[in-house]
Amino acid sequence: MQRRKLEELSLMDDFLFNAMLTHPETGEKFTNKILKLLFNREFKNLRVSVQKVYAGMNTDLRGARLDVCIEGDCVSIEGDEIPSVYDVEPDQNNKAKDIAAFPRRSRFYHAIIDSRSLKSGEDFGKLKQVYVIFICNYDPFGYDRVLYTIKNRCLEEPEMNYDDGAETIVLYTKGTKGTISEELRQFLNYMENTDQNNAVNEDLKDIQKMVDVVKRDGEVSLQYMKSFEHDQLMYAQGEAAGREDGLRAGRLAEIKNTEREKKRADMAESRADMAQSRIKELEAELKKYREKPTA
Secondary structure (H helix, E strand, O other): OOOOOHHHOOOOOHHHHHHHHHOOOOHHHHHHHHHHHHHOOOOOOOEEEEEEEEOOOOOOOOOEEEEEEEEEEEEEEOOEEEEEEEEEEEEOOOOHHHHHOHHHHHHHHHHHHHHOOOOOOOOHHHOOEEEEEEEEOOOOOOOOEOEEEEOOOOOOOOOOOOOOOEEEEEEEOOOOEOOOOHHHHHHHHHHHOOOHHHOOOHHHHHHHHHHHHHHHOHHHHHHHHHHHHHHHHHHHHHHHHHHHHHHHHHHHHHHHHHHHHHHHHHHHHHHHHHHHHHHHHHHHHHHHHHHOOOO
């Protein structure tokens, strides 16, 4: 498992993205910058919870770790100010099984956030507006669109308004179809290629200054080293478990092969004994025939 230097990380890497949002010098400014680029409006009263863990109801149920959960801003829905939650997920999980499960992963994130949105006895109308936002360096749906906006709707009446407060936004950094602002397109490129050369507008230049601050911070470097050591430990444990499973499977296969060979040997020996016994019977019959007096 090879470790990249902190300086080499892009904003598509969870560690750097999360460090940017929680750093005391950059957190609030960076949060406002990315949401402004994503939604083309100003935000205020934001609270950031990084890699927020929602445990399952018991140890048998799966929990979820949300990369960045942003709470506090309100959205106006039919004249009402509804609190909103923004879960931002840089996503590089491009394995076939992860892509196939993508819609269900999004559904799970929405469900986990919703389950914690209401206090006991609160009206459902107070359920928060939830935006789960994936920034992907691969196309999870295969239509080459730069933007996928996903909401629930009625199949029989597609024009019917069905605003349940759940919205999934998927941004594909290399998508060529669809219309987004030039600033957002530049931001998506910068997410993958986070350096001075790709900071091509004022917002990105400001973000690049923040990136430089975070990457030069000794505490951030220490946290990165610790996170890498933790990942190495988990990887080593996984490899050890894999080797043990392989050895166990090998031993079982060896035992089965030994048993199979023993069974074959026993069967061959049994057939040989039967053949030898038959030969003796035939020799005895032949001897009797030869000793039989002739007329």
